[in-house]
Amino acid sequence: MSAVIKEGLLDRICALAKLELEEGERQRAGEELERIIAYVNQIGELDTEGTEPLYQVTLEEDLEGNVLREDEVREGLTLEEALQNAPKREGDFFVVPKTF
Amino acid sequence: MGKTYETVIGLEVHVELATRTKIFCGCKTAFGARPNTLVCPVCLGMPGTLPVLNRKVAELAASVGLSLHCEVNRVTRFDRKNYFYPDNPQNYQISQLYLPICRDGRLTLSEGRTIRIHEIHAEEDAGKLMHEERSGETLVDYNRAGVPLIEIVTEPDFRSGEEVIAFLEQLKTTIEYLEASDCKLQEGSLRVDVNLSIKEQGSERLGVRTEMKNLNSFHAILRAIKVEGERQRRILEDGGSISLETRRWDDAKGESFPMRSKEEVRDYRYFPDPDLPAVHLSEAWIETLRSRLPEMRKEKKERFILEYGVPEYDAELLTGSIYLARLFERTVALGVPPKKVSNFLMGEGLRLLREKEMDAKDIKLTPEGFARLIAMNEEKRITNAVAKEVFEAAFDSGIDPEAYVAGRGLMTVRDEDLLRKTVEKVIAENEKSVRDYLGGKEKALSFLVGQTMKAMKGQAEPATVTALLKELLSV
């Protein structure tokens, strides 16, 4: 059995990603994930001491960029437009399974 | 047995910012609109949409920080807090973990203790969920989704509920002075989460804390702190241990309950939101903001004393709310003597706020109306009693005092005949008091004046009535 399954890691990650694996898929998925993690692990070899992470490639030093908007009202959607794609609606509301 | 415990409290105060539009899109932030009508693809988390930060949010958040002596971070960034829940359409909340807009501030309570502010960060509010009894499902309204919030996080510096309330009252005043928020607990524009633990008196080690949510009034906060402290004490005294958890206060039941099931994985996987480049706040920008901060309560109070000759005690109360202070100042600016204005506000104004459990923000009486009301009273067109009645009527409705007086015929009666007839009637109907008065009891006269005023519905001048009574009884 792969280590990611043994240590409960696969279940934890599935819970975070809100994905379910059928019993038959678990073995394969676990092994595959382990293989992928082992592969991406090689970035650990590179010495990055003193290197800052790079989150954003083009606006990193741009102070006057298009980063902020003015506090001005912009036309939104109509109620119908907002709800037109809803899997379930009732009156003016989206309907979702019970949350309480 | 016999161990003494000390309560240790830290707060997370969420304040909805008074911007016109949401934090990351141009939708209105209005309260009470029809469900799902203040939404757009961005705040509905539709595929392909991107957040763009509202400049005003940075300004208001930094202003609050500066007023609380915080350091404003020169570079501030937004992070995603990932968790699935239908009130958040993206299933992540855009908040700030790594580089919040402000850090390391303080607020000194009027009794002298200083509460340290750990940080202030900006984030988006969530939509509203409503339980449908009939179908057993939940209805969602996303109008509130994306309304800007700041979260003010204090250090665990409080030792009692009273300190917490004192802090919140001062904080609310500060934020109102900045016009950064409505600060209404009931409407949720001010929300307080209480982190509470207890420790043995004198011990350095903090205990395990719980986080209390759903506190909708100062009263509930006070009570929840007391009850939670006792609950933790009982557990420790019984040899148990406190679990780190979030609890929901039920004010009707007067107790709290754990909010989430324990087996649920809680791992928010915070990471910098790649859609929002870091915001660079220059020294010049921060200084401009600082120079534009409005006059705060302390300065205003001192100025009221100096400029208007208001007594210190009155100045303290008048500046307790920016809305009260503003009504005072704007009325005075219309040429009304400060003393007259402050008398009304200190007496009737504070009484009405107390009795009606009103927020000063909701006073509807305009400075112009107020000034006319005082003028009518000064010119003796209305009596003091009528003035009070009109003030009360206009206070939370904003109706025009002159129109009100005219519409109800509340002008002071100058009709000698009518007055005389009324006094005669009062004398005839109160033989005992008349005898008492004639027998030397001065007090009885006051009673007769009162009876006459009552019969005149307050629309007579008490001095005239007294003179008339004396005249008719001095055979």
Add this chain to the structure above:
Amino acid sequence: MILELTALELSEKIRRGEIGVCEALEAVFRRIDEREDALHCYITLNRQQALWEAREVQKKVSSGKLTGPLAGVPIAVKDNLCTKGLRTTCGSRMLESFVPPYDATAVARLREAGAILIGKTNMDEFAMGNATESSAFGCTKNPWDEARSAGGSSGGSAAAVAARECFAALGTDTGGSVRQPASHCGVVGLKPTYGTVSRHGLIAYCSSMDQVGPVTKDVRDCAALLTCIAGLDERDATSVRREGVDYLAALSKGGEAALGLRIGIPREYFDEGADLEVLEAVRKAARRLKELGAVTEEFSLGLTEYVVPTYYTIACGEASSNLERYDGMKYGLRVQGEGLNDTYLRTRTQGFGEEVKRRLLLGAFVLSEGFYDAYYLKALKVRRKIRETLTEAFRSYDLILGPVAPTAAPLLGEAGKDPLKAWLADVYTVSANLTGMPAMSLPFGRTAKGLPVGVQLTAAPFQEERLLQAGLALSQE
């Protein structure tokens, strides 16, 4: 033959009144009717609306109100770009019936320019893949050999252009998704500098790398499309202000553009297991550039072994968060379960395909408590190192020349055999996305089997003009 014209040639004839907008459109739809069953370039066709729009555009062209180089040109758009009133699936069951209430900025700009939106092209689900085989609606076949993949994820766009099922198309490129299918289908594909084209309305896969890019028959069309869609957008805080850039005008220099250009060719690219025919195309392109007056030189770029794992760590991390919104609550598929959590699980488990789930699991892992620093954060640091090596290279060279993909179009089904091996094929393309730099895939010759092979040119940020100029020089016989 109308269909053989480039977009620019067509619009010129439309302006001159030699070809009608409806006539061009009908020719395209006839072509689609002939080829679509075999190739499957499109997920959704916009037939009725397109005809109506064509008539409107014709009126404006005839009255001189529309004079631009895209007026009346039938254009296809990848199905991860939102189109108002036209369903946008992102190649997923999850969004099978999703109809956006708004247009992506790139789409809106095309419409304003008078381009006719003819349909939404097939793609790997949520742009995750490089063969258009992870699409929930079936794969797209390569027009040059129907047993082979069109590449991906913008396989539908590239195949549609190659098969003349449109005059030009928009794709999106997060790790090579415009360039690689362009190479496999023998068309031109450009990934602009990050921030050049607004991402508003582009359904996010990896927000810090996604860019919209043109897929065209030639370099001039590419410049025309880019000029149309580029520009600052107040709805995208990562879009960049660059005033008055006309990429088409930059091409007036013609062949002399290559004169004196310094071209670097990373030595590592020859050691990474690419097919000889692919490498030969690169060498041939280098020789050609030299003939045109450029200086070419092999050099060691460095860190090339890290680009793929760094890319997948960051891309999957961001994707795991970007795709959380697909939960069956507000739009898209809902598979009702017992209660809220079960509904989330069922909806996402049934709504997403295998490749997407694979990446979401890796993404949740690299962001999760205890692993964030060693994976996600580490990858962001390596990303900066990678950018440093490229920035350094651009101190010595104007352009970097290399392969697009290790092979010409692979046989269908290859990508699914070994997912990790499929990822490795992105080795030449992901650097441009990690660093934000612009890169272009240009058809350059054929394999012995007659399959097109492309070469890739990469430039420093915002040097698209130079990229296009060199591309034009290289593509001229």
